[in-house]
Structures are given as C-alpha cells and as structure tokens.
Amino acid sequence: MPELKLISGNANRPLAEKIAKYIGIELTACDVRKFSDGEVFVQINENIRGTDVFIVQSTNPPAENIIELLMLLEASRRASASRITAVIPYLGYSRQDRKDRPRVAIAAKLMANLITTAGADRIITMDLHASQIQGFFDIPHDHLYSTRVFKELVSYINLQSLVVVSPDVGSIKISRAFAKNCKADLAIVDKRRPVANQAEVINIIGDVKDKNIIIRDDMVDTAGTLCNAAEAISKKGALEIMAICTHPVLSGKAIERINNSVINKLIISDSINLEGKPLTDKFQVLSCANLFGEAIMRISGEKSVSSLFNDFPD
Numbered sequence: 001m002p003e004l005k006l007i008s009g010n011a012n013r014p015l016a017e018k019i020a021k022y023i024g025i026e027l028t029a030c031d032v033r034k035f036s037d038g039e040v041f042v043q044i045n046e047n048i049r050g051t052d053v054f055i056v057q058s059t060n061p062p063a064e065n066i067i068e069l070l071m072l073l074e075a076s077r078r079a080s081a082s083r084i085t086a087v088i089p090y091l092g093y094s095r096q097d098r099k100d101r102p103r104v105a106i107a108a109k110l111m112a113n114l115i116t117t118a119g120a121d122r123i124i125t126m127d128l129h130a131s132q133i134q135g136f137f138d139i140p141h142d143h144l145y146s147t148r149v150f151k152e153l154v155s156y157i158n159l160q161s162l163v164v165v166s167p168d169v170g171s172i173k174i175s176r177a178f179a180k181n182c183k184a185d186l187a188i189v190d191k192r193r194p195v196a197n198q199a200e201v202i203n204i205i206g207d208v209k210d211k212n213i214i215i216r217d218d219m220v221d222t223a224g225t226l227c228n229a230a231e232a233i234s235k236k237g238a239l240e241i242m243a244i245c246t247h248p249v250l251s252g253k254a255i256e257r258i259n260n261s262v263i264n265k266l267i268i269s270d271s272i273n274l275e276g277k278p279l280t281d282k283f284q285v286l287s288c289a290n291l292f293g294e295a296i297m298r299i300s301g302e303k304s305v306s307s308l309f310n311d312f313p314d
Helices: 013-023 065-080 107-118 130-135 147-156 167-184 224-235 254-259 289-300
Strands: 002-008 028-032 040-044 052-054 084-086 122-126 143-146 162-166 187-193 200-203 211-221 242-250 265-269 283-286
Touching: 002 242, 002 283, 002 289, 013 052, 013 289, 028 065, 052 065, 052 283, 052 289, 065 084, 065 107, 107 130, 122 289, 130 143, 143 289, 147 167, 147 242, 147 265, 147 283, 162 167, 167 187, 187 224, 200 224, 224 242, 224 254, 242 283
Parallel strands: 002 052, 052 084, 084 122, 122 143, 162 187, 162 211, 211 242, 242 265, 265 283
Antiparallel strands: 028 040, 187 200
C-alpha cells in the first residue's frame, strides 16, 4: 500500500497541522512562497514518488490560494505521486454554479476543470454551496457533511422547544437534515423584494414564537442574510437565537454585524483560516480536522467512507 503523504499550502496550515496530528504523521516538507513581484513558487522538499498524496488547501480569497493548490497538484504529478487527492475544506467560487444572467462565467465548473487538469485524481470537500457541484468533477468526489462536526455540541445544548431555521430557500436541505438529527422542528425564512431598491419583506414559514432557534447555513459571508433573518425571527417572539454556519468567510463588516445582532452565539468550523480575525465571545470555532483526517485515512487505506455520510441531507 503506498505511503500516505500530507501536503499543505498557505491557505489554512493550522487545519492541515491538526489533520496531520489526527492521522499521526508529519506534514510533508514543502516550500510555498512568492517572488518579490507576487508570483507564486512551489517546491516539494521530500521524495513523493509512488506515494498517496493528499493536498490540503481551501480556495477562499485571495486568488493565490487557488494558484497554490494548482501548482501543488502539478508539482505532485510531475514528482510521480501514485495518487493525488485535493482536500478542499472550503471550495471557493461554488456560489457561481449556474448561468443565472447573461454573459457570466460558471466559475464553479471552471474551478473543477482547473483542479482536474492540474493533476488531481480525487477530491474531498465539505458542505458545498450546491450539492450538484459534485457533478462538475469527472473524478471521484467525496463530499463530507459538517453535521458530524456540530452534532455533538448540539447534544450538550439543553434547549427546549428547539426549532432549526433555514435563512433562505437555498439552505433548506442542510437545515432539514440538521433538524432531523436534532429531532427539532423546521422553519424557513422567505425573503422577497417587491420592487427594485425597496426593502425586503421577510416572512417566516413555521412557528418560532417562544422557541429556541438554531439558524443553520453552509456559510456566513457578509452576514447580512443571517442577521436580517435573526432580526425577523426575534420579532416573531423567538427566545434564544443561535446560528451554525460551516464556512466562516466573514468578509466586510460581517463580524461587526454579528456582534451588533440579536444572535446570541455563532458556531463555525475552521474550514477557513481565522487567524487575525477579531472574533469575540459570540463566536465559537469547532474543528473539522478529525472528520477530514478520518476520511483521508480510510481513502488511503482503501476502506469504505460511507459511515461518514450517515448525516447527509436527504
């Protein structure tokens, strides 16, 4: 059986180090840096000929993260690795998964083509923005679900009369699966804009009055949708409002919005590196390292990973 090698780019090295610790190996030595003009340079400093290589790299901005992943894939292929797996905890550009207006790129498909062409034989992701993106890849794709990351925490939260809320229609599947695991009711936030430049009218489908709420979403970016949904739920008479969002993009004034919102706690994963982010006590970070580590070990050992999908959205 080929030796397992774990390589990390600069996008989320702390997560890669946790994955390596779970597996019980050291990260493969490599040099990922920039020339003075900003051009990316990659060199793998260990022999990986005939090995089973796993490259951990999220593709959130800046764009150098994508370039680093592609170059690490290319370098591994040219170094004669036996198999190369791209481990992408957060797949950037996954929101651009269709042509919903004239003359726009389907960036998610472009990312799939680039990753495959660069040399990936397999891909591992978690909580894609749209599950059908798996079909953009013509290579084996293991799509993990973060329900396993957050489920244990929720079991310790003694919230009576619990309702899981989907903040928009696009998050219904992940919210419904989470509600099923928590044995909770489900509610949906329906946002509508009657005319252009007019404030949104938000309707709540489901009973949230005198209920404890968990808003479940795959990502939190600017936090506008999340905070508006929480405000609308609060006005309907909800009690404590928590939110669980897998990927903490947290761009712009997201952290400020969350701190000033009615949300009591926001629970996120470490799929994106949060070093340097001014997080407050409202934020709680849970690691997805064990989930990825277990998947990597099973794939490398040619074992089934189906048990990791017990909590997938149906």
